[in-house]
Amino acid sequence: MTRCSRRALLRASAALAGVSTFEFPSIVSGQTEKIRIGHLTPLTGFLGALGAYAQLGIRMAEDEINQAGGVMGRQLDITSEDSVNPATAATKAQRMLDQDGVAVLMGQISSASALTIMQVADRNKRLFMQIGARSDALRGKNCNRYTFHVDIPSTVMVNAVGKALVRDNMMKDKRFYTLTADYIFGHDLARAANSFFDANGGKLIGDELVATDVTDFSPYLLKIRQAKPDIVCSNLAGNQVTNLIKQYAEFGLPYPIVGFNLNTADAWAAGDGNLSGTWPTVWYHTSDVPASKxxxxxxxxxxxxxxxxxxxxxxxSLKMMAQAMNETKSTETDKLIGYFEKETQFDILKGRKGYFRSWDHQLMQEAYPFTVKARGKAKDQWDTLELGAAIPGPNEPLESIALTKEQNPCSM
Amino acid sequence: MQFGFLLEQVVNGLVLGGYYLLIALGLSLIFSVGGVVNLAHGAFYALGAYLSVEITRYLGFGPAVVISPLAVALLGILFERFILRRFYNADPILSLLVTFGLAMVTEQAIRIVWGAAPLSASIPPVFRGSVILGDFLFSRYRLLILAVVAAALLGIWLLLHKTSFGRVVRAGIQRPDMVAALGIRLQPYMTVIVMLGVGMAAMGGAFFAPITIVHPAMGAEIITVAFVVVVIGGLGSFWGVVIAALMVGVVRGITIHFVPAAGEASIYVLMFLVLLVRPRGLLGERIEKFE
Structure with a gap:
C-alpha cells in the first residue's frame, strides 16, 4: 500500500478549500444569475409513477424556455427532488428556500405533502405553485395567500363524472358502494362524492377506507359482492386505482365500476381490457386543440x-410561472401574487384559457369525463380513453363547475 | 349469512396466504441455511415480474412464467457466488447492508431500463373471471396461482425431506460444524438454496404481474409482508412459514371484513402477539448459531 502523507493530504484539502472559498464566487458573479426554482414531487411510493411524468413535463418546459432565451434574459434552473412524505417534503422545501436560494416552490401530487409545503410557503412568505394535488381542503379551509392551485379539485372531478352518470341514468335511486383512499385526498373526495349522491338521488350503501399501501383488494371485492350494489365507485388514488382495476377485472364482478379520480398513467398501467366505466380527467393527449397537439x-x-x-x-405550470416573471419583470413573491390575482388569462393548451380565481387561488379550467374505448378501437396502447365533451359547456362560465363561495370555506 | 361471508373471507385469506408463501419461503430458507437476511429478495420478485411482462409480449403468458423465474434463478447463482458467499461468516450487519444496497441498485436499474411508469400487464383471457363453488367466489386466476404454489410447496418439501440433498441442508441449518466435520462443504448447497429461493420469488412476481401494478418499487412493497410471515413462522421451520403465511392472509381478510381501515395494520399486530407468546415464532426451532 502506498503511504500517503497525512500532511500532504491536509495541505491539499486546505488548498482546495481555499480555492473554492475565494475563486468560485468571482466566476459566478461574472455570469447572469440563474433563476432557481424548487420542485418537489413524489418519485417513490404509491404516487411515484405520476411524479416521474411530472418531472418530464417540467423539464421539457424548462428546456423550451431556456432555449428561447430564458426569463428576463436569465436561464431557469430547476432543482427537482423526491418529496417522499409530508414531513420530508416540508423539510426539503424549507432547505430549498434557505440554502438553495430558490425563488419559488412548485410541484406536488400528494395532497398530504402539498399541505405541509403550503405551510412552509406561508411561514416564509414565499410563492408555492401547487400543481398536481387535488384535495378540496387545500384550496378550501387550508388555503393561504402564498399558494396557487393548478389541478382540478375533488369537487370538480366529482361533478364531471357525476353529471355524466346523471345523463346516463346511473345516479337516481342507484345503490353505490365506494372504496376510499385513507388519507386527506380520499376523505375529501368521498365527502364531495357523498354530497353529489345526496343532491342527485344516489344512495350510498357502503364505503371502505383503504390504506394507501394496499396491493391486494380481494377482501374488499368480496365485501362488495356481498353488498350487491348497483354501481361500484372508486375514490382511490395512484397505484391503488391500478390495482383495483386489475383485480376488479380479475374477479369479473357484474357491477359497473366508475371513479371520481384517475390519472392516465394509472389507466395505462391497468392492462389491456381491464378498465371500464366513466372517470374524470383534467387533460388527455388525444385532445384536438392545436397547441396541445x-x-x-x-x-x-x-x-x-x-x-x-x-x-x-x-x-x-412552468410556462405560466415564466409568463408571470416576464410580465412583472420580477421574481418577487408579492408582484407574482398580484399578477396571478389579476385573473390573468393563460394559454393552457385547452379549448378555453384558464385563470386563477382571485379569492381562492384555484385555476379555473375545463375538465372532461371519459369512458373507455371499445376493444379494437384504440390506435395504440396509449389510445385507450374516449374523451367526453369538456365541462362546463362552451356557453357556461368556467366557474360553474367550481366550488362556490358558500361551499368553499377559504379566507386568506 | 354473516357467517357465510366470514367463511368466504377465510377461504380467500388462505388463497392470499399462498401468494405470500412464494416469497416468504425462499427468504426463510436463505436465512436458515446461510444466516443471511436477504433484503434484496423483493428485488428478485420485481425482476421476475418485469421479465415476465417483457417475455409475454413476444412469447405469451405460458412461456413467460416459466422462463422468467429460470432466468432470475440463474441470476441467483451469480448473486450467491459473487456477493452472498462473502458474508456467511461475517457480522450480520454487513450482509444486511449489502443486500439492502443491492435492492436499491436493482430498483434503480429497473427504473433506468423500463422507466418509472408502471408496465401494463393483463391476465390471459382463459383465466379471466371467477368460479362460484357453493357460496364461495374464487377468482379463476387465483386458483391457478394456488395450484402453482401447492406444486412448488410439494416440490420443496420433497426436496428437503426425501432426498440426500435435503438431509444435508437440514443438518446444515442445525449443525453446520458437524456437517463440515463429516467432510461436506455446505457452499454448493447454499448456491442451490439461493437459486431456489430467488427463483420462487421471481415466480411470484411473474404470476402476480397481471393482478398487481408492475412498478419499480414493487419489490420493496412485498418484502415487508414476507418478513412478517418469516418472523411469525419461525426460523428453520418449513411448516412454520406455511402456517404463518396462511394466518397472515386469513387475519388480514377477517380484519378487512370488520374494520377495513385496519387491514394492513392487523398483520403487524398478529406478529406482535405471536412474538409475545413465542419469541422464536410459531414453529421456530432453537438454532444454536443464531442464539
Missing amino acids: TFVANFIKKHGKPPENHAWIEYV
Whole structure:
C-alpha cells in the first residue's frame, strides 16, 4: 500500500478549500444569475409513477424556455427532488428556500405533502405553485395567500363524472358502494362524492377506507359482492386505482365500476381490457386543440411515449410561472401574487384559457369525463380513453363547475 | 349469512396466504441455511415480474412464467457466488447492508431500463373471471396461482425431506460444524438454496404481474409482508412459514371484513402477539448459531 502523507493530504484539502472559498464566487458573479426554482414531487411510493411524468413535463418546459432565451434574459434552473412524505417534503422545501436560494416552490401530487409545503410557503412568505394535488381542503379551509392551485379539485372531478352518470341514468335511486383512499385526498373526495349522491338521488350503501399501501383488494371485492350494489365507485388514488382495476377485472364482478379520480398513467398501467366505466380527467393527449397537439408531438419525439396528464400540467405550470416573471419583470413573491390575482388569462393548451380565481387561488379550467374505448378501437396502447365533451359547456362560465363561495370555506 | 361471508373471507385469506408463501419461503430458507437476511429478495420478485411482462409480449403468458423465474434463478447463482458467499461468516450487519444496497441498485436499474411508469400487464383471457363453488367466489386466476404454489410447496418439501440433498441442508441449518466435520462443504448447497429461493420469488412476481401494478418499487412493497410471515413462522421451520403465511392472509381478510381501515395494520399486530407468546415464532426451532 502506498503511504500517503497525512500532511500532504491536509495541505491539499486546505488548498482546495481555499480555492473554492475565494475563486468560485468571482466566476459566478461574472455570469447572469440563474433563476432557481424548487420542485418537489413524489418519485417513490404509491404516487411515484405520476411524479416521474411530472418531472418530464417540467423539464421539457424548462428546456423550451431556456432555449428561447430564458426569463428576463436569465436561464431557469430547476432543482427537482423526491418529496417522499409530508414531513420530508416540508423539510426539503424549507432547505430549498434557505440554502438553495430558490425563488419559488412548485410541484406536488400528494395532497398530504402539498399541505405541509403550503405551510412552509406561508411561514416564509414565499410563492408555492401547487400543481398536481387535488384535495378540496387545500384550496378550501387550508388555503393561504402564498399558494396557487393548478389541478382540478375533488369537487370538480366529482361533478364531471357525476353529471355524466346523471345523463346516463346511473345516479337516481342507484345503490353505490365506494372504496376510499385513507388519507386527506380520499376523505375529501368521498365527502364531495357523498354530497353529489345526496343532491342527485344516489344512495350510498357502503364505503371502505383503504390504506394507501394496499396491493391486494380481494377482501374488499368480496365485501362488495356481498353488498350487491348497483354501481361500484372508486375514490382511490395512484397505484391503488391500478390495482383495483386489475383485480376488479380479475374477479369479473357484474357491477359497473366508475371513479371520481384517475390519472392516465394509472389507466395505462391497468392492462389491456381491464378498465371500464366513466372517470374524470383534467387533460388527455388525444385532445384536438392545436397547441396541445404540438406539445404532444414534441413530447413523443423526446421521450418515445405520449405525455400523461401530470406531464401536461407541470409543463403549462412552468410556462405560466415564466409568463408571470416576464410580465412583472420580477421574481418577487408579492408582484407574482398580484399578477396571478389579476385573473390573468393563460394559454393552457385547452379549448378555453384558464385563470386563477382571485379569492381562492384555484385555476379555473375545463375538465372532461371519459369512458373507455371499445376493444379494437384504440390506435395504440396509449389510445385507450374516449374523451367526453369538456365541462362546463362552451356557453357556461368556467366557474360553474367550481366550488362556490358558500361551499368553499377559504379566507386568506 | 354473516357467517357465510366470514367463511368466504377465510377461504380467500388462505388463497392470499399462498401468494405470500412464494416469497416468504425462499427468504426463510436463505436465512436458515446461510444466516443471511436477504433484503434484496423483493428485488428478485420485481425482476421476475418485469421479465415476465417483457417475455409475454413476444412469447405469451405460458412461456413467460416459466422462463422468467429460470432466468432470475440463474441470476441467483451469480448473486450467491459473487456477493452472498462473502458474508456467511461475517457480522450480520454487513450482509444486511449489502443486500439492502443491492435492492436499491436493482430498483434503480429497473427504473433506468423500463422507466418509472408502471408496465401494463393483463391476465390471459382463459383465466379471466371467477368460479362460484357453493357460496364461495374464487377468482379463476387465483386458483391457478394456488395450484402453482401447492406444486412448488410439494416440490420443496420433497426436496428437503426425501432426498440426500435435503438431509444435508437440514443438518446444515442445525449443525453446520458437524456437517463440515463429516467432510461436506455446505457452499454448493447454499448456491442451490439461493437459486431456489430467488427463483420462487421471481415466480411470484411473474404470476402476480397481471393482478398487481408492475412498478419499480414493487419489490420493496412485498418484502415487508414476507418478513412478517418469516418472523411469525419461525426460523428453520418449513411448516412454520406455511402456517404463518396462511394466518397472515386469513387475519388480514377477517380484519378487512370488520374494520377495513385496519387491514394492513392487523398483520403487524398478529406478529406482535405471536412474538409475545413465542419469541422464536410459531414453529421456530432453537438454532444454536443464531442464539
